[in-house]
Amino acid sequence: MIKQETETTKQEMIAGIVFLIFGLVIIFYSLTKLHFGSLAKPGSGFFPLISGGGIALLSLVWILGNVLKKLKDEPLWEKMSWQKPLLAAALSVVYGLLMKPIGYVLATLVFMTVWQVIIAREKKWWKGLLVAIPATIGVYLIFIVLLRVPIDRGPWGF
Amino acid sequence: MLEGIISGFAVAFTMQNLLFALLGCVLGTAVGVLPGLGPAATISLLLPVVYGFTDPATSIIFLAGIYYGAMYGGSTTSILLNIPGEAASVVTAIDGHEMAKKGRAGAALSVAAIGSFIAGTVGVIGLTFLAPPLSAIALKFGPPEYFSLMLLGLLLAVFLTGGSPLKGSIMLLCGVFLANVGIDPITGAERFTFGQIWLQDGFDFVTIAMGMFGISEILLTLEEKGGGTFVTDKIGRLFLTMQEWKDSRMAIVRGSLIGFFAGIIPGGGAVVASLASYSVEKKFSKHPEEFGHGSIAAVAGPESANNGASSSSFIPLLTLGIPCNASVAMIFAALMVQGITPGPFLITDHPTVFWGVIASMYIGNIMLLVLNLPMVGIWVKLLKVPFTILGPIIILFTVIGAYSLNNDVTNVFIMMFFGVVGYILRKLKFETSPLLMAFILTPLIENAMRQSLLMSKGSFLIFMNRPISGTMMSIFVLVIVYSFFSSFLKKRKARLNKQI
Numbered sequence: 001m002i003k004q005e006t007e008t009t010k011q012e013m014i015a016g017i018v019f020l021i022f023g024l025v026i027i028f029y030s031l032t033k034l035h036f037g038s039l040a041k042p043g044s045g046f047f048p049l050i051s052g053g054g055i056a057l058l059s060l061v062w063i064l065g066n067v068l069k070k071l072k073d074e075p076l077w078e079k080m081s082w083q084k085p086l087l088a089a090a091l092s093v094v095y096g097l098l099m100k101p102i103g104y105v106l107a108t109l110v111f112m113t114v115w116q117v118i119i120a121r122e123k124k125w126w127k128g129l130l131v132a133i134p135a136t137i138g139v140y141l142i143f144i145v146l147l148r149v150p151i152d153r154g155p156w157g158f
Numbered sequence: 159m160l161e162g163i164i165s166g167f168a169v170a171f172t173m174q175n176l177l178f179a180l181l182g183c184v185l186g187t188a189v190g191v192l193p194g195l196g197p198a199a200t201i202s203l204l205l206p207v208v209y210g211f212t213d214p215a216t217s218i219i220f221l222a223g224i225y226y227g228a229m230y231g232g233s234t235t236s237i238l239l240n241i242p243g244e245a246a247s248v249v250t251a252i253d254g255h256e257m258a259k260k261g262r263a264g265a266a267l268s269v270a271a272i273g274s275f276i277a278g279t280v281g282v283i284g285l286t287f288l289a290p291p292l293s294a295i296a297l298k299f300g301p302p303e304y305f306s307l308m309l310l311g312l313l314l315a316v317f318l319t320g321g322s323p324l325k326g327s328i329m330l331l332c333g334v335f336l337a338n339v340g341i342d343p344i345t346g347a348e349r350f351t352f353g354q355i356w357l358q359d360g361f362d363f364v365t366i367a368m369g370m371f372g373i374s375e376i377l378l379t380l381e382e383k384g385g386g387t388f389v390t391d392k393i394g395r396l397f398l399t400m401q402e403w404k405d406s407r408m409a410i411v412r413g414s415l416i417g418f419f420a421g422i423i424p425g426g427g428a429v430v431a432s433l434a435s436y437s438v439e440k441k442f443s444k445h446p447e448e449f450g451h452g453s454i455a456a457v458a459g460p461e462s463a464n465n466g467a468s469s470s471s472f473i474p475l476l477t478l479g480i481p482c483n484a485s486v487a488m489i490f491a492a493l494m495v496q497g498i499t500p501g502p503f504l505i506t507d508h509p510t511v512f513w514g515v516i517a518s519m520y521i522g523n524i525m526l527l528v529l530n531l532p533m534v535g536i537w538v539k540l541l542k543v544p545f546t547i548l549g550p551i552i553i554l555f556t557v558i559g560a561y562s563l564n565n566d567v568t569n570v571f572i573m574m575f576f577g578v579v580g581y582i583l584r585k586l587k588f589e590t591s592p593l594l595m596a597f598i599l600t601p602l603i604e605n606a607m608r609q610s611l612l613m614s615k616g617s618f619l620i621f622m623n624r625p626i627s628g629t630m631m632s633i634f635v636l637v638i639v640y641s642f643f644s645s646f647l648k649k650r651k652a653r654l655n656k657q658i
Binding site: 011012015019023026029034035041042043044046047048050051052054055058059061062065076077081082084085088089092093095096097099100104108111112115116119120122131135138139143 | 207324325327328331332334335338342344345347349350373376377378380381546547549550551553554556557558560561562567570571574577578581582585586587588600604607608611612616
């Protein structure tokens with residue numbers, strides 16, 4: 001009824017290896033930098049060692065369980081489908097960076113407009129602005145007026 | 159108890175709490191209707207907002223409304239678009255959409271809403287009666303019992319949420335690791351901070367939650383092209399015929415009970431409940447061949463079950479202080495931030511919060527029935543808002559939310575980092591909820607373990623010797639053994655089937 005994917009992909013295998021390394025790094029750090037303590041009085045390295053050890057062990061089990069199988073190659077991104085997510089992530093970071101210099105109102109306007117133009121492929125930039133303005137007003141009303149979220153105002157007072 | 163519930167209604171009927179109950183239900187329904195964004199992601203988006211609330215009861219009423227509201231809304235897209243609005247409505251899409259194709263969308267929507275209402279109310283009644291005695295039992299819990307219970311809860315959460323348990327466990331341990339970053343509260347030692355000041359406080363769960371649930375969801379959706387196939391704008395009559403009611407009423411009853419019990423088990427919850435209900439209804443049905451082709455019982459049962467579970471999943475939270483799924487875990491964390499530790503003392507120390515929330519859930523279920531039946535047309539229109547507008551608006555919320563946590567853009571970076579990581583992990587079919595649950599529970603588990611070992615002077619036997627703790631550890635071991643065994647058997651069966 002609910003289909004279960006039982007074939008492992010090459011990409012998942014790589015993830016397994018990454019996790020194994022990650023776990024080993026955690027173990028290394030815990031043993032060298034942190035104090036393990038004793039069973040009666042566990043120290044700060046106790047839990048990290050368990051988490052690192054567990055991650056390493058489970059990844060190893062995963063790798064060994066799949067190493068003999070024929071692996072599917074299922075690339076994470078087909079064609080150029082990574083473009084939009086990347087742009088969105090980058091734009092969001094820029095948005096965050098713009099908050100202090102130009103204030104959240106203008107930053108929101110810029111964010112929404114640029115999104116419409118670049119990600120939504122809106123050809124006319126003023127149409128993007130048309131979408132951005134109500135959204136910005138909405139954000140202002142909900143976050144600042146209604147919910148009174150404390151947020152820095154920009155150099156121009158808004 | 160009677161005076162408790164009456165005082166609870168007094169709390170629930172204040173203007174503020176009624177408003178936020180309504181707001182939560184509306185938001186929850188909207189979120190449930192919109193494919194992609196689920197209750198966990200939405201609750202995470204609103205956590206920065208809830209921090210500012212003065213009354214903790216209002217926070218929970220609001221967030222709880224979102225949670226069980228989403229269970230109501232999820233069925234709408236399942237039935238009309240064959241796109242589940244959220245995980246617990248996947249099963250509804252199977253038969254619900256078939257019913258819609260046959261012109262019976264109205265009946266499907268009605269039975270989903272009515273069943274949800276009945277199950278939700280049954281769940282809250284159960285909560286009302288079971289919570290006080292359970293709190294009394296929980297008072298006997300010491301650190302070993304809490305340790306075992308939380309461990310069991312995390313384990314069950316990994317095994318029952320689907321996907322590979324191995325991967326889920328890795329996610330869980332990553333959550334443990336992330337929780338360890340920062341200054342160790344007991345010894346004061348710095349863990350994994352690499353000399354960076356901004357890492358000393360550790361990660362904020364809101365940032366991780368918004369990133370891994372909210373941002374990753376948007377990033378995933380940005381990859382795809384279009385929406386689903388719209389069946390019809392017209393829903394048709396909403397009322398059920400006598401025959402339809404006869405066919406579905408026992409399914410609703412069974413669904414409510416299944417949901418109730420599935421919600422209480424740590425790690426269980428709405429998804430498990432809906433799947434279990436589907437299987438049960440198929441067995442009980444007089445026309446099992448109809449399943450998959452528009453059987454109304456296949457909609458009534460699972461929809462009731464997922465709502466029953468969402469109500470009863472508050473029981474472990476409010477009595478034992480243990481959240482059993484990601485959404486409730488975030489409500490738990492929100493409570494902690496407001497200075498309230500959920501647990502057996504909640505009912506005595508903060509009775510207004512305890513009973514206020516329960517009373518509000520009765521009201522919420524009524525609100526949701528109204529929102530989802532006569533007003534269902536509005537939600538259908540909501541689906542027409544293009545993602546190019548909704549997507550950035552959601553990101554807007556997350557960025558402002560993250561930024562406002564301490565007016566620092568660092569949180570935005572951290573959130574985006576986890577968003578991208580979560581996005582990649584989900585593409586690799588790793589479930590992110592165990593990570594978040596482990597992140598929230600690890601400080602408590604670590605504390606409980608260290609205290610227990612101090613009590614027993616280093617002996618791990620303390621977890622087995624005490625009766626309650628021992629029972630839970632045994633279940634823990636049994637679950638692990640059973641899952642290995644059953645996956646082993648499945649592989650054997652698959653190999654045998656191939657040979658035939």
